[in-house]
Structure formats: structure tokens, C-alpha cells
Ligand SMILES: [Zn+2]
């Protein structure tokens with residue numbers, strides 16, 4: 001049962017915990033992303049080091065840690081609470097120290113571990129009103145409703161919930177700014193809309209959906225209606241649309257890391273996603289990686 005099957009039951013079956021070692025594909029403590037010839041006073045203050053780790057990505061479950069030490073956020077909790085706790089523990093993070101959980105939308109691959117994790121550790125859930133309604137109530141969980149397009153603070157982070165087109169009730173992507181570091185998380189979107197370009201341009205780390213290869217989708221085994229749903233403007237972003245959106249958004253010389261996320265198991269392969277997207281952004285200074293579906297990693301770190 002997963003997002004691509006349109007399952008929205010928060011009480012769906014949990015995902016069995018897996019215990020794999022964390023793999024670290026990259027760690028770039030880049031100090032020169034923002035060359036200021038004359039430092040402003042604010043730039044003289046210590047800036048937090050930010051690390052970002054994917055615990056899982058795809059229709060089987062999504063969870064992402066953004067950790068700046070004093071501020072720690074989880075984006076989505078779509079694997080079991082136990083798996084999230086174990087994944088965090090391997091990174092030296094106790095779940096109780098999270099400042100909150102940001103929820104993109106109500107599909108099961110983004111919320112399956114949410115009630116248990118939030119309740120067990122007293123965490124506040126940040127979500128749109130439509131997502132909260134679609135979840136059928138939050139059962140007394142601490143939560144904060146955030147409107148689409150609004151900006152709010154969680155711990156020391158400034159977060160913007162940006163509307164995306166997807167067949168959730170009220171789906172958003174997130175722009176997370178901590179110090180001088182900007183991370184964008186845009187998964188589960190059917191349409192590479194122009195308003196996504198500006199945050200992509202600003203980002204140091206881009207986490208963007210590359211869900212499927214269109215030929216694989218149309219020639220694959222999915223039922224016709226499901227193929228139509230995945231390929232629709234409220235479905236999922238294909239590799240080519242992901243690459244084209246990146247190419248439109250990122251035109252300068254600044255180095256950025258891009259994680260290709262939420263790959264379909266049936267209709268994509270990591271190598272196909274990487275090759276297809278890379279062909280769109282030839283000459284850009286983008287460090288492209290494909291997120292593993294089930295395993296933690298890679299780890300990205302950045303000194304703002
Ligand atoms: Zn999803």
C-alpha cells in the first residue's frame with residue numbers, strides 16, 4: 001500500500017523496520033557559496049552547521065532529517081516510528097529532541113509513522129488545514145496549522161510551505177532556511193510549476209522528485225487508471241520534467257547538491273533517473289545523487 005496506489009488510511013499497516021548501516025555518499029562543507037566581499041554584521045555571528053539525511057524516500061515511505069544541532073526537524077514520517085527512531089539514533093539524534101515534524105500531505109507514505117512518533121515524543125506536527133482534515137483528525141496530537149504559501153518559524157528555522165499540485169487534499173513542499181543555509185523539499189508534485197523555480201535557485205540542497213521514466217510508465221504493468229493518475233498534473237514528476245525544471249531554475253554558476261527523490265520502484269531506475277536529469281543540466285554545477293528508497297543516506301552537510 002503506498003502513495004501511488006492512492007491509499008490515504010493513516011491506520012495502514014506499518015513498514016517493517018530494517019537495520020542497515022548508514023551510507024554516506026557526500027559531505028561537502030562548502031564555505032564559499034555566498035561570497036560576500038564586505039561581510040554584513042549578521043554574517044559575523046556564528047552560523048549553524050546544517051546536515052540533512054534521508055531516512056527513506058519513495059512510495060514505500062519518506063522521512064528526512066534536517067539537523068542544525070539547536071534546531072532539528074523531520075520532514076514527513078512515512079515509515080514506522082521505530083524505524084525513524086533507529087535511523088535517528090544511528091545519527092546520534094534522540095527523537096525527543098526534534099523541534100517538530102513538517103508534513104507535506106496525508107498520503108500514507110508520508111504519515112504512516114506520524115501518530116506514534118509524535119505522540120511518543122510529544123512532538124508538534126506542522127501541516128496544512130486540508131492535510132489535517134484529510135487525516136481525519138489528529139487524535140489529540142500537538143499540531144500547528146500552516147496555510148499554503150505561509151512562512152513560519154520552527155525552532156531556529158524559517159519554513160515556507162509552498163503549494164504544489166498533487167492529488168492530496170492540500171499538499172505543499174517546504175523551503176527550510178537555517179542561518180544562511182536553504183534546503184528545499186519538493187516531492188509528490190505532478191507539475192513543474194514556475195513558482196518553484198525561485199526557491200530552487202536559492203537552495204543549497206535541492207530535494208526534488210524524479211518519480212518515473214515516462215516510457216517505462218506507459219509500457220509497464222500498472223493498471224491504465226493508475227498510469228493516468230501518476231502521469232497527470234496532480235500525480236508525480238517524471239525524470240524529464242524534473243530535469244527541465246532544474247534547468248529552468250538553476251542558471252548561475254553556484255554549486256548546489258541535488259537529491260533525486262521519490263523514485264518509483266516499478267517505473268524508474270536510479271541510473272535512468274540520474275542520466276535523464278543530468279542530460280538536462282549539462283554545464284550546471286550540480287552534484288546529483290539518487291536517494292535510496294529504503295535505506296538511510298546520503299548525508300549532506302553545509303556550513304552556512
Ligand atoms: Zn509520496
Ligand SMILES: [Zn+2]
Nearest residue numbers: 003107166188
Ligand atoms: Zn502523495
